[in-house]
Every structure is written in structure tokens, then in C-alpha cells.
Amino acid sequence: MRGGAFVATILSNMGLHAYAEKNGMKIECSNVGDRYVLEMMLKKGYILGGEQSGHVIFLEYASTGDGELTALQFMSILKESGRKCSEIAAEVVPWPQVMINVKVPNDQKATLQEKPEIKADIEAAAAELGDNGRILVRPSGTEALVRVMVEGKDSAQVDTLAKRVAKTIESVV
Numbered sequence: 001m002r003g004g005a006f007v008a009t010i011l012s013n014m015g016l017h018a019y020a021e022k023n024g025m026k027i028e029c030s031n032v033g034d035r036y037v038l039e040m041m042l043k044k045g046y047i048l049g050g051e052q053s054g055h056v057i058f059l060e061y062a063s064t065g066d067g068e069l070t071a072l073q074f075m076s077i078l079k080e081s082g083r084k085c086s087e088i089a090a091e092v093v094p095w096p097q098v099m100i101n102v103k104v105p106n107d108q109k110a111t112l113q114e115k116p117e118i119k120a121d122i123e124a125a126a127a128e129l130g131d132n133g134r135i136l137v138r139p140s141g142t143e144a145l146v147r148v149m150v151e152g153k154d155s156a157q158v159d160t161l162a163k164r165v166a167k168t169i170e171s172v173v
Helices: 015-023 034-044 067-081 086-091 114-132 155-171
Strands: 005-008 026-030 049-050 056-058 097-105 133-139 143-154
Touching: 005 034, 015 026, 026 034, 034 049, 034 056, 056 067, 067 086, 097 155, 114 133, 114 143, 114 155, 133 155, 143 155
Parallel strands: 005 026, 005 049
Antiparallel strands: 049 056, 097 143, 133 143
């Protein structure tokens, strides 16, 4: 892989990161949005990038995500490897992930994380997860929302922490 890495976004599942690490691959994370993925690919000289939403960019062929191209590339891998789709897909084990959208006024969403109660709850959730997960709270770029994403190995913990942080945000707004 040219450049020695591929580009994903900050929302990419930690299961993908674990797979990449196990197989000696490097992932660079960009902001959310295929334009940011492409920007980092061009800046770093990488030829593969994509988002969890399914936008995959093969820069040798196109500068935008293309579902048909992605399907052709995947079918080529299937043919060359002689393996089943299910075998290849099973190699990446996604970690449980919960995303909660919290409605907030547009004029507050960018600074919400600076409020002491919210900041403290995010830090507490991150501490509870430790190395077994992560929390990401970010304002939507297109809606009057703050997105609370919690990911970890324990789905019950992930769900509990996401709901708790979302509730804290709702109580402060």
C-alpha cells in the first residue's frame, strides 16, 4: 500500500484499528467527511481511505468514494485470495459502538464540552473505559446536534456511558 497507511476518520471502529495493528498496518485518522479523508490522503501520499459510512476512496482510480469501484475492488480480492466473503469480513471484529445525537442550539454546540459538568462527565466516562474503549463528543457540522459516541469491548458499559453523557448534556442545555 503506497504511503504505508490508509486513512479512516475519527469515528472508525476500534476493531478496525486492532485489525490494522495486528497485521502491521498504519491508520491515519482524519476529521469526519470524505473531503477530509481525501485531503489527508493527498497530503500524506496515501492511496486508500474511507469512512465508516461506506465512502471508500481508491485514489489510483478516483478522487471520490465510489460504491461500484469498491465492489469491484472487493471482488478482485475475493478472486485473488480464493476465500469467501464471510471469511474476509470476519477478520475485522467491530467493537460495540453507540452513537447518541443530542439536540442543542447551534450557538452552543461548539463550546458545550467546555462546561464543567459536561467536561467532567466525559473525562469520567473515558477513565471508566480506560484502554478498553473511548468516548468522542463532537458537534455536528450540519445539524443542531452534539454527537456522543462511546465505543468499547463491553456493550453494556458502552450503552450506559453513552446514555449518561447524553443525559448530562441534555440537563445542561
